Amino acid sequence: MQYLPLGQTGLTVSEVGFGGIPIIRLTSDDAQRVVRCAFDRGITFFDTANAYHDSEDKIGRTLGGLRDQVVLASKTMRRTSDEALAQLEQSLRMLRTDHLDLYQPHQVSQEADWEALTRPGGIADTLLAAKEQGKIRCLGVTSHSLDMALRLVESGLFGTIQFPFNFIETDAAERLHPAARQRGMGIIVMKPFAGGVIADADQAFRFLRQYPDAIPIPGLDSVAGVEQVTGFYEQPNQVNDADRAEWARVAAEVGSVFCRRCEYCQPCPNGVLITPAMGYPIIASRMSTDVAVNFARRAMETVPDCVACGECLPRCPYELAIPDILRRNYALYQEHCRQVAG
Ligand code: SF4
Ligand code: SF4
Incomplete structure (x- = not known):
């Protein structure tokens, strides 16, 4: 495992991180085993969110005693300053820490999100003040909309951008990543498996490892999964024409309109799963x-x-x-x- 600068944030992270969604479905003991395994296998970058049910608590229970050896990131979807600050305080409690290395307004995609975030005295200003107080080391942001992500990068307000990237969704490599690099921002890759659509983890990581400054945070829910992913990083990455053909084949089969299983649409008031x-x-x-x-x-x-x-x-x-x-x-x-x- 190598350790890389996350843009010019001053943070150093493992070349692959840990995404905190799937441990929601585990018992607390099982989740702690998975998180601990990730740490033992060299992962130092853990990303979670207030919206991920008890994920923060499970990560905090595991890593609370290892605080100075890990980079902790969380997120808020709240769109008022008071609510975002309240969630930051809750994240600090759940993660058993007095500061987060990275805090990210979450899923900023619509005009109303942009307004709430960037207006004078809005959430960005509030969280930058929390950074001055030492509660956050870096303010980042996440989005699923390419145009909005580019706008967020160009705003100059954020140290990192988190956006989907995988061999089915490649747009970020052409426009978003170069813009973020130019500003010295850290690049965090969500949905390395396209929300579960990519079944072949080996192929997913062969693709991603071509972009070493874009740090993937795969959601992992088993010790075997952690061992598999960290195992990829024990060998040099090799890509050949057969890999590229396979990526193109899968991308063509899936198309661009597909569900990434993020679950933001739920619950349905009529009980539709x-x-x-x-x-x-x-x-x-x-x-x-x-x-x-x-x-x-x-x-x-x-x-x-x-x-x-x-x-x-x-x-x-x-x-x-x-x-x-x-x-x-x-x-x-x-x-x-x-x-x-x-
Ligand atoms: S349909 Fe639901 S789960 Fe699928 S991408 Fe949209 S919000 Fe996410
Ligand atoms: S009833 Fe249908 S349209 Fe309405 S929330 Fe449920 S799934 Fe969506």
């Missing part, structure tokens, strides 16, 4: 039809409860037409059910 139902075509392409139908049944049987109210739509950072996609996926599921029935 949106995220697993959105991913049905991917599941069906990876399993035999009878296995896929049984695997997805519980989620797919909630889809008819969708009344197309649209409540989930503004919550999806990728602006997916959720009710329409759910309807199409349900039709595919029904077709598969008929095939299985015989």
